[in-house]
Amino acid sequence: MNAVLLVDDERDFADTLAERLQTRGFMVRTAYDGEEALRLAAGFDVDVAVLDVNLPGMNGLDLLRELKVVRPQAEALMLTGQNDLATAVSGMKLGATDYLVKPVPIERLVEAITRAQDRRQERLEGLRMAETAKMAALGQMAEGVAHEINNPVNVMVSLAGWMDDLTGDLGEALKTGSCDVSGTLTELSESASKLHEHGLRVKQLTAKLLCLCHNTAVEPGARPARSSDDGDLDVLIRTLLAERSQRMSEAHITTNTDLTPHLPALTLPQATLPGANLSTALGNILDNALDAMAFGGGMLTVTTRSEAGELVIVIEDTGCGISPAHLPRIFEPFFSTKEVGQGTGLGLSVSYGVIKGLGGDILVDSRLEKGTRVVVRLPLAQAIDAPHHPH
Numbered sequence: 001m002n003a004v005l006l007v008d009d010e011r012d013f014a015d016t017l018a019e020r021l022q023t024r025g026f027m028v029r030t031a032y033d034g035e036e037a038l039r040l041a042a043g044f045d046v047d048v049a050v051l052d053v054n055l056p057g058m059n060g061l062d063l064l065r066e067l068k069v070v071r072p073q074a075e076a077l078m079l080t081g082q083n084d085l086a087t088a089v090s091g092m093k094l095g096a097t098d099y100l101v102k103p104v105p106i107e108r109l110v111e112a113i114t115r116a117q118d119r120r121q122e123r124l125e126g127l128r129m130a131e132t133a134k135m136a137a138l139g140q141m142a143e144g145v146a147h148e149i150n151n152p153v154n155v156m157v158s159l160a161g162w163m164d165d166l167t168g169d170l171g172e173a174l175k176t177g178s179c180d181v182s183g184t185l186t187e188l189s190e191s192a193s194k195l196h197e198h199g200l201r202v203k204q205l206t207a208k209l210l211c212l213c214h215n216t217a218v219e220p221g222a223r224p225a226r227s228s229d230d231g232d233l234d235v236l237i238r239t240l241l242a243e244r245s246q247r248m249s250e251a252h253i254t255t256n257t258d259l260t261p262h263l264p265a266l267t268l269p270q271a272t273l274p275g276a277n278l279s280t281a282l283g284n285i286l287d288n289a290l291d292a293m294a295f296g297g298g299m300l301t302v303t304t305r306s307e308a309g310e311l312v313i314v315i316e317d318t319g320c321g322i323s324p325a326h327l328p329r330i331f332e333p334f335f336s337t338k339e340v341g342q343g344t345g346l347g348l349s350v351s352y353g354v355i356k357g358l359g360g361d362i363l364v365d366s367r368l369e370k371g372t373r374v375v376v377r378l379p380l381a382q383a384i385d386a387p388h389h390p391h
Contacts, residue, residue: 002117003045004028007037007063008052008079020106026113034058038066046074048116050109051096053080064094073124075116079104123359148205152198159195163188205346233304233311234259240283241302247290252297259304263311264380281354284347285315285374292319292372306380310360313376322366330364 004026008014011032018028029044031037034055041049049067053060064076078099097116100109170184237259241248248255289300298318305312322330329335331352355362360378 002026002113003047004113005031005037005041005044005046005049005074007031007034007049007055007060009033009055010052017104017106017109021110021113024106024110034060034063034066037063038070041067041070041074046071047120048097048113049074049076050113051076051078053078061090061094064096068094073120075120077109077112077116149202152201155198156195156202159191159198163191163195166191232261233263233313234261236279237282237302237304237313240279240286243283244286244290248300251290251294253290253293254297254299256299256301257303259302260306263304263306278354278358281351282313282315282376284351285376288347289315289317289319289372289374292317292321294319296320298371309380311378311380313378314373315376316371316373318371321368321370321372322364323368327364327366331362 002025004021006014006018006021006028007030008017009032014030014032018030021028029040029046031040034057037049037051046067049064049071051060051063051067055063058066060078064078067074067076076096078096079102080099081102097119098112100112166184166188170181170188173181173184237257241255241257247253286300286302292298293300296319299316301314301316303314326335330348333346333349352362355376355378358378360376363375363377364372365375366372
């Protein structure tokens with residue numbers, strides 16, 4: 001059943017519209033103010049909300065903001081009079097699908113609701129497909145997990161045994177009064193350092209696994225995200241590049257940036273990944289680009305822009321490129337062409353999960369010896385400068 005929340009303070013108009021929608025197969029809940037609408041939404045899985053702009057108390061725009069918190073996956077349509085078109089357009093910038101001018105022909109309203117439902121279904125299907133693909137990869141991933149964890153754990157077990165022997169030797173030396181224990185203490189210190197190093201490796205690996213295995217769907221109550229979770233996107237990217245500046249300098253890698261400041265907000269709430277966010281995703285992509293130029297230097301280019309309702313981030317390198325045989329597999333967990341110990345093959349998998357969790361997409365184009373181009377696309381709240389009349 002198609003679930004619609006209709007909110008309008010003109011009771012006769014709202015009741016009549018609800019009745020006509022019900023005769024066309026919609027399940028309708030009606031509210032006459034914003035507070036009542038939020039109470040209904042809390043216990044009612046809303047597909048599409050039809051909101052009057054001019055409501056008493058909490059107006060339509062304020063209601064839309066709060067509704068996106070309670071039901072982040074719900075689509076919204078704005079109802080407006082001729083004098084309130086600018087306000088309706090503001091609603092679209094907050095995430096409304098469309099607006100309709102009163103009086104609303106019932107067939108036009110039905111068409112608009114149907115389009116909004118189709119949009120919601122496509123978005124949910126994308127999230128389900130990403131989840132299905134992730135689950136399908138778990139079986140293949142298990143072997144990689146065992147291999148990647150087993151190596152450092154074996155070293156740690158061996159080191160622990162060796163340290164136990166050393167402490168026994170140290171205890172014996174202390175009993176006999178031997179003063180030559182400096183060599184034993186040095187070996188213990190070196191072993192502890194190696195144990196710590198391999199423990200960190202396991203910790204980093206399990207953190208990445210949590211990113212892959214945690215549910216990437218957004219949760220009810222999540223607040224809408226900005227272009228990044230760390231402020232403006234240009235600031236985030238400059239921070240990520242600054243963190244890698246020493247590495248780039250040592251590898252003779254130069255950078256070229258063309259960053260658009262103050263991009264609009266993302267449409268979807270932040271994906272609920274533990275320890276992973278847009279910063280994690282972009283950082284992994286940048287690290288892969290630097291790896292590709294690690295031995296011969298090159299140019300790293302980063303650009304951002306808004307285009308056709310999307311935030312577009314392009315990261316290009318002039319490195320070694322990816323083999324056509326390997327390109328289809330780069331997002332698979334534990335797939336890596338690096339030497340053992342130099343990479344887990346999880347970086348791009350994590351990036352893929354984060355980007356998909358934000359309702360976006362990530363595309364890679366690469367040529368051997370000519371470099372790689374990664375394009376990240378994320379949905380933006382619609383930025384409209386002039387009102388229009390939907391057809």
